Amino acid sequence: MEHRHLGRTGLRVSRIGLGTLTWAHDTGERDAADQLKTFWGAGGSLVDTADVYADGGAEYLLGRLLEDLVPRRDLVIATKAGSVPEAGRRFDSSRGHLLSALDASLERLGTDYVDLWQVHAYDPGTPTDETLQALDIAVSSGRARYVGVSNFSGWQLAKAATWQLAAPGTRTRLASTQMEYSLLQRGIEREVLPAVADLGLGLLPSSPLGRGVLTGKYRYGTPAGSRGASEELAPFVAPYLDETASRIVDAVAIAADGLAVTPLQVALAWVRDRAWVTAPILGARTSQQLTEALSVEGLTLPEEICQALDDVSAPVHRYPDQDWSEL
Template sequence: MEQRHLGRTGLRVSRIGLGTLTWGRDTDEHDAADQLKAFWEAGGTLVDTADVYGGGDAEFLLGQLVERLVPRRELVIATKAGSVPDPDRRFDGSRGHLLAALDDSLARLGTDYVDLWQIHAFDPRTPLDETLQALDIAVSSGRARYAGVSNFCGWQLAKAATWQLAAPGARARLASTQMEYSLLQRGVEREVLPAALDLGVGLLPSSPLGRGVLTGKYRHGTPSDSRGASELLGPFVEPYLDETADSVVEAVLTAADGLATTALQVALAWVRDRPGVVAPIVGARNARQLAAALSVEALTLPDEICQALDDVSAPVHRYPDQDWSTL
């Protein structure tokens, strides 16, 4: 699998990442092991997790499998901290919470360091410089090799990345930002992606298949074994089951028919090769589903297909996003 640099850093990662959101909850040890082995054998290196996935079970399971199945040095393990199960405070970006969470993650993962440590979300109750100091401490102490953020809007990302670049050497530059991005969710193109490109921050798209909708599986209803049918993830999928999504899905299926491939491959190839994208993070229920996603490595979409998909899925960006100098 092709490797790409993560932002403006020397870290190289596979251009498809393996997500572990359901590990330890809906994905058991056997299926997780099959996925990790298939991913590694296909040349995949980037494995993304978080301290809250499965209440910590995803990290623990990943640590157990790495010890048995895959050499630690051949994986780029990324995790996140900052989310909390407290309904009164969904995110905690305080230095104390973040560094304690990192130590707990390392213990569950059974490793001395993570390759990429990410702040899970912006915390408006904590000064941003305090949150970013936690990244500096993690990197300078060797507990994290690189640092990133997740779910930061445009101004938050620009402020954080600029702050980290203000004192070269003293602060850990942001290598990445993880955001939802797909043919059904192109909101990052408004401000996040331009900021990331300008500041040398690599984009790691989550939900690159539109929460599964872009595979076409929901065209004629909700399959009983799908995320959309589950009590936990049903509300996550439901917003994309509308007429707007239907037109995009039909365009993806038409492209797939013309290329003699699948809707999954078309949707994944589109986002993988967007400017600024480093590696879409793909979550799978089992190794068979993952193999279908990994087969996209052989596909590059023709320019005319990309343009057609761009047109049918184009978000409405008006003032102040238009280039008024050209009007």
């Protein structure tokens, strides 16, 4: 598998990342082991997790597999901290919470360091410089090699990244941001992507398959065993089952038929090869699904297909992004 630099850093990661959102929850140890072996065998290196996935269970499971299955040195382990399941508070990016969470993550993972440590979301209740100081401490103490953020809006990302660049040599520059991005969700193109490009960050798209909808499996109903059929995850899928999404999914299916590949491969190749994307983070329920996704390595979409998909999925951006000649 091809590897890419993460933003303007020396860290190289596989251009597809393995997500662990369902590990230790819907995905048991045997299936997780099969996925990791499949991913590693295909040349994959970037494995993304978070301290809140299965209440820490995903990190613990990954740590167990590192002991018995895949050498630690062969993987780029990324984890996140800052989301909290507390009543009345969704995020805690205070310096104390973040550093304590990192120590707990390292213990569950069974490693002395993570390759990429990310703030899971912006916390309006904590000064940004305090949050960023935790990232500096993590790197200076050797507990993290690189740092990034996740789910920051355009202005939040620009503020954080610029603050880190303001004192070269004393603060650790942000390497990346992780955001949802797919043919069904292109909202980051308005402000986040311009910030990514200007600041030289790597983009790690989450849900690159539109929460599974872009595979085409919901075109004629909700299949049993899918996320959409799950009481817990159905609300997660529902926003992408409307008429607009249906038109985009149909276009992906038509493109897939013409190229003799699957809709999954078309949708994944589209987002993988977008400007400033380093590696989409792919979550799979089984190793068979993962194998199909990884087969996209040899696929490059023709320019006319990319343009058609761009056109059918283009988001509507009005003021202040619209053409001034229209005013």
